[in-house]
Amino acid sequence: MIPSVLPTYSRAPLHFVKGEGSWLVEEDGRRFLDLGSGIAVNALGHAHPALVKALTDQAQNLWHVSNLYEIPQQQALADKLVASSFADTVFFTNSGTEACELAVKMARKYWYEKGQPDKTDIIAFSGSFHGRSSAGIAAAGSEKMVKGFGPLLPGFKHLEWRDMAGLEAAIDDNTAAVLIEPVQGEGGIRPMPDDELKALRALCDDKGCLLILDEVQCGMGRTGRLFAHEWAGVTPDIMMVAKGIGGGFPLGAVLATEEAASGMTVGTHGSTYGGNPLGCAVGCAVMDHVADPEFLAEVNRKAGLLRQKLEGLVAAHPEVFEEVRGSGLMIGLKCRIAPADLVKAGYNALVITVPAADNVVRLLPALTISDDEIAEAVTRLDLAAASLEAA
Missing domain, CATH: 3.90.1150.10 (Aspartate Aminotransferase, domain 1)
Structure with missing residues (x-):
C-alpha cells in the first residue's frame, strides 16, 4: 500500500x-x-531571533493579499536586492525551480521582442541542477533527471562542464542564453574558476547572447560574497536566487538588468504566492545580515x-x-x-x-x-x- x-x-x-x-x-x-x-x-x-521576529510580527498583521495589490514588504526586499547587486529589477517566486522557469521565459521573450524569435536555444552543462520542473530537468539533461518524463521541453543544448572551446563552437544564431552555476552544488561542489567565468561573460557579449547565472545554492553569502559571481568581477544579465534568501521560509527570486527584463511586461508572468508579505518580511531580515x-x-x-x-x-x-x-x-x-x-x-x-x-x-x-x-x-x-x- x-x-x-x-x-x-x-x-x-x-x-x-x-x-x-x-x-x-x-x-x-x-x-x-x-x-x-x-x-x-x-x-x-x-x-x-531576527527572522523569528520578522515572521511573527508580519504574521500578526497580514499574511497574503496576492499580487493584484502593492505589497510594501516585497518592494522593500526588491529595493535591498537591487541596491546590493547588478540587478535593476526583481521578480519573486516561491522556489529556485520557479526562478528557473522565469529565467528561461525571460531570456526567450527578450529575443522575441527584439524581432529575433528563433533565438530560443539555451546552453547548459553536465552536472548542473536547475530544479525539477519541465524547464529545470530539460536544462540539466542528465538521465537521472529526465528518464521517464518525456517529451522534454525543447530548446536546450548540453556541454561538458567547463568546456569553453565547445561552448564557443556551440553558440550560434539561435542561442538565446548560456545558463550556468558559478559553483555547482548537486554536481559535487565544483567552482568555475574566475578567469573562465570572465571569459564566459566576454564570450556571451561577443556572440550576442544572454548570461543566466543560477545562484540558488551558491548565493546569499554562501561563498563569502553576497553572490558568488562577484569574486570574478563579472555580472550576469539574469540570475536565479532562492534557498538562503528566505532563511528557511519558502522564497525565491529572479534578478535581472532592465535590458534583459524588457520583454516581461504586464501579464507575461505571475505567481499567486510569490512575493507574499510573510516571505518578503523574512527576506528583508536575511538581507540585513548577509549583505553586511x-x-x-x-x-x-x-x-x-x-x-x-x-x-x-x-x-x-x-x-x-x-x-x-x-x-x-x-x-x-x-x-x-x-x-x-x-x-x-x-x-x-x-x-x-x-x-x-x-x-x-x-x-x-x-x-x-x-x-x-x-x-x-x-x-x-x-x-x-x-x-x-x-x-
Missing part, C-alpha cells in the same frame, strides 16, 4: 523537532550538529578556519577522503568511499552532511556557525571517518 506521503524521497530515520542555531534536536533528545542547513537554506541557522560587509568578512574568516581543519581531516584519513574543494562555506569532501556511507556514519556521530554527485559529501553549515562549532564539527567528522576505517 502506498504511504500517505508520496514516496519520492529516501529519508533517513530521523525526526527533528527543534532547531537552535547550528543544532537540530531529534525527538529522542539527541543533538545533531547541522552541516547541511536544509541544503544551504538556513543561512542564519535555525530559529534566528562585516558579516561577509566573518563568513570568509570562518571558511578559512573550516577549510584548514578539513585539510587536516583529509590527511588523517586518506582511505576515506581524497580532497577538499569548494568556496566559502560551500565545501565538498571528495570521498574514496560511497558518499552515502559517510553521511550515514555522520548520523551515528551526530553530525548532518549532504551527499552530492562526483563522490562528494557537501558541508553547507549555517553562515553563523561559531569557531567552537567548527571545531566540534570536524571532531565528529573524524569520528565518522574512523568508524568507516574500522568497519
Whole structure:
C-alpha cells in the first residue's frame, strides 16, 4: 500500500523537532550538529531571533493579499536586492525551480521582442541542477533527471562542464542564453574558476547572447560574497536566487538588468504566492545580515578556519577522503568511499552532511556557525571517518 506521503524521497530515520542555531534536536533528545542547513537554506541557522521576529510580527498583521495589490514588504526586499547587486529589477517566486522557469521565459521573450524569435536555444552543462520542473530537468539533461518524463521541453543544448572551446563552437544564431552555476552544488561542489567565468561573460557579449547565472545554492553569502559571481568581477544579465534568501521560509527570486527584463511586461508572468508579505518580511531580515560587509568578512574568516581543519581531516584519513574543494562555506569532501556511507556514519556521530554527485559529501553549515562549532564539527567528522576505517 502506498504511504500517505508520496514516496519520492529516501529519508533517513530521523525526526527533528527543534532547531537552535547550528543544532537540530531529534525527538529522542539527541543533538545533531547541522552541516547541511536544509541544503544551504538556513543561512542564519535555525530559529534566528531576527527572522523569528520578522515572521511573527508580519504574521500578526497580514499574511497574503496576492499580487493584484502593492505589497510594501516585497518592494522593500526588491529595493535591498537591487541596491546590493547588478540587478535593476526583481521578480519573486516561491522556489529556485520557479526562478528557473522565469529565467528561461525571460531570456526567450527578450529575443522575441527584439524581432529575433528563433533565438530560443539555451546552453547548459553536465552536472548542473536547475530544479525539477519541465524547464529545470530539460536544462540539466542528465538521465537521472529526465528518464521517464518525456517529451522534454525543447530548446536546450548540453556541454561538458567547463568546456569553453565547445561552448564557443556551440553558440550560434539561435542561442538565446548560456545558463550556468558559478559553483555547482548537486554536481559535487565544483567552482568555475574566475578567469573562465570572465571569459564566459566576454564570450556571451561577443556572440550576442544572454548570461543566466543560477545562484540558488551558491548565493546569499554562501561563498563569502553576497553572490558568488562577484569574486570574478563579472555580472550576469539574469540570475536565479532562492534557498538562503528566505532563511528557511519558502522564497525565491529572479534578478535581472532592465535590458534583459524588457520583454516581461504586464501579464507575461505571475505567481499567486510569490512575493507574499510573510516571505518578503523574512527576506528583508536575511538581507540585513548577509549583505553586511562585516558579516561577509566573518563568513570568509570562518571558511578559512573550516577549510584548514578539513585539510587536516583529509590527511588523517586518506582511505576515506581524497580532497577538499569548494568556496566559502560551500565545501565538498571528495570521498574514496560511497558518499552515502559517510553521511550515514555522520548520523551515528551526530553530525548532518549532504551527499552530492562526483563522490562528494557537501558541508553547507549555517553562515553563523561559531569557531567552537567548527571545531566540534570536524571532531565528529573524524569520528565518522574512523568508524568507516574500522568497519
